[in-house]
Amino acid sequence: MIPLLRQRLRRDWLQLSLWILGAVLLAYAGYGGVTQSYGTVADRQEVLAAVAANPVILMFRGLPSGDSVGAFLAFEDLPWLAMLAALMSTFLAVRHTRGDEEAGRGELVASTAAGRVLPTLATIVHGLVANAVLALLTAVSLIAAGMDAVGSLLLGGAAGATGVAVLGIGLVAAQLMRTSRGANALTVWLVVATFLIRGIGNVAGTPSDDLTRIESSWLVWLSPFGWAEQVRPYDADDPLPLLLALGVGLVLSAAAIALQSMRDMGASFIPERNGRPTASAALSSPHALVWRLSWGAILGWVIGGALTGILATTLGGLAGRIAGENPAVAQILEKIARAGALDEAMITVFFTMLGILAACAAVQTVVRARQEEAHGTAEPVLAAAVGRVRWFADYVIVATVAVVLVVAAGMGTAYAGIAANGGPSELHRVVTVTGLGQLAAASVFTALTALVFVILPRATLAAGWAMIGAATILGMFGPLFGMPEWATDISPIAVAPVVSHGDVDLRGLWWLLLAVVVAGTGALTLMRRRELAADG
Structure with missing residues (x-):
């Protein structure tokens, strides 16, 4: 497996560096923005009250969990950090599974002692490591800025765990679809849909009397982005939703391996639509x-x-x-x-x-x-x-x-x-x-x-x-x-x-x-x- 991991690192180092660097910069810049633009409790309370009163703005923001600097930072940044991790995991999962099959590389590797399963296992490990590095560096950037260590680790972990869950989705999509383009499209649309479900779940929730906190509805438990927000970094600091996201990601990864063993190389469970016998004038x-x-x-x-x-x-x-x-x-x-x-x-x-x-x-x-x-x-x-x-x-x-x-x-x-x-x-x-x-x-x-x-x-x-x-x-x-x-x-x-x-x-x-x-x-x-x- 080690040679396969080295090969993936050589191919992906630039893409992964950009995704991870983007997450780190977003987290660090978010801290600077919160402390400079919303430095007082009154400023943060005004914004949270305004967001709680406007469902559409809440759809595209995080989950209000209090008026502290850390909780406000999580409200501003966490959904987008999780989105970066999710997109990184999507492209990684599909590129090294269905993408390699399309390019003929998968068949070459499968003809060696590695077989068909080991490359997929290497992709899973590769995705887990990439999300762990993203989570850790994000947390380190916030700790270096002066934030609480536990909350910072949980915020970074929430983003990384979301990436792991979506990694599993991407691996399954790569087994279902015939092309890497189709697998990427299916995964991205599922990511967007679950992001919106998270927003709807927050909108349908119950705000506190001071409008600085919202208890989400049950809908958020249908979305990995919702699980990330239920961690509530710098507030409740609940790690259990992280275990849910990690568990779902690993279960889906195992399901992808099982599905792979049930199909031929290059085949898929959702076949491509048959083409016309003759081309149209178009x-x-x-x-x-x-x-x-x-x-x-x-x-x-x-x-x-x-x-x-x-x-x-x-x-x-x-x-x-x-x-x-x-x-x-x-x-x-x-x-x-x-x-x-x-x-x-x-x-x-x-x-x-x-x-x-x-x-x-x-x-x-x-x-x-x-x-x-x-x-x-x-x-x-x-x-x-x-x-x-x-x-x-x-x-x-x-x-x-x-x-x-x-x-x-x-x-x-x-x-x-x-x-x-x-x-x-x-x-x-x-x-x-x-x-x-x-x-x-x-x-x-x-x-x-x-x-x-x-x-x-x-x-x-x-x-x-x-x-x-x-x-x-x-x-x-x-x-x-x-x-x-x-x-x-x-x-x-x-x-x-x-x-x-x-x-x-x-x-x-x-x-x-x-x-x-x-x-x-x-x-x-x-x-x-x-x-x-x-x-x-």
Whole structure:
């Protein structure tokens, strides 16, 4: 097993380093943000009361467990630390199981003395070690900042245990689905669904009289994210939910080994849909093929964009009442959005998430080009009358179309929400400006990921998603964590145009457009000289 673990470490050291470093920085920056922005008990009580009074904000925050610095830090950071661990575990589990089978590596290893079971066991150990390191370093960063050791260890452990639970889910998904793409998609959607179930369970819970603590409903016990929050670091410090998450992860891992023994190499329990005997006219061109390969994933991001848009303007109708009851909500939103009026800030905050979704759709599409190249399926296309630049340009075009569709879905439902709630007509301009601004911001990720694909093809997957992770942390959480403005402005989504106090603020629009043009042109130009890098 040791040689297999060394091989996995060589392949994954960069990706794992980025995930773990992101978690450590998020935890440490969260401590700085809490102590700087919410340094007094009164400040923290105001925020917790505002969140408890607004179910939708509570959906995307942690579980209120008191007004101490530690409990407030867990409320701010724990769901997102757990999400980082979950996504890290998802890609790790699928890459070394179904991904290796797709690439033919699994069959080669199985033909040696290792057999079929040992590589899967090595993947399980690999995932456990990665989550343990993430948990430990996260806890150490908080202890170094001056936080209580027990609470810090439990907060880091809660994130790591969530990763272990999702590791098991990813391993089972890799047995069920025929492709690594399908296994990743299934696991990610389950992660998103359980994250939302956790939020619904908190919303359906019972707040304390002072609105600083919520007793969650039974729904949270259906979600590994809910188990993590029930640890309540720096408050109850209950380790039992950690044992539940670890136990479920190990049971699912054992189930994955059992399922693997019941199928042939390369087979799956959910077969792929049979293809048509003849190709349709829609597949008569290379760009149509790219669209056919990508449209299913793009549809999921479009649905997410539509939901984000309707929430943006539906909540906008409630903004005035919420601000009147507790101005802390307005202060939070305005700090994130750096916008003026509260309804403008509400739209800006949610459209920041819309920009992230659009960027995810773009990066996933460009990464698809790398997967086609690594798996050797790009070669038959390039063997026809299709040049390398045209082949790659089709992926960039489809990625751009994906950005447009996601943003358009969000803007369309936002307009519908304004009409349904009788919102002021001025909000139409806010939606238009902010939506188009996030379109420009998301396009930066398309161009930069394309440039990485050309220069460092093997780093495409890691670099593309790492850029989105860094931009999300800086753009969405930087202002809350008290980061300097120059640091948050590194994120494209943070410098997109907005409407502030009724005036259009272009902010970094010209820099965004310049980055798109330079990186996009550079990628397509350099692609002329680049050879295929087919090995994964």
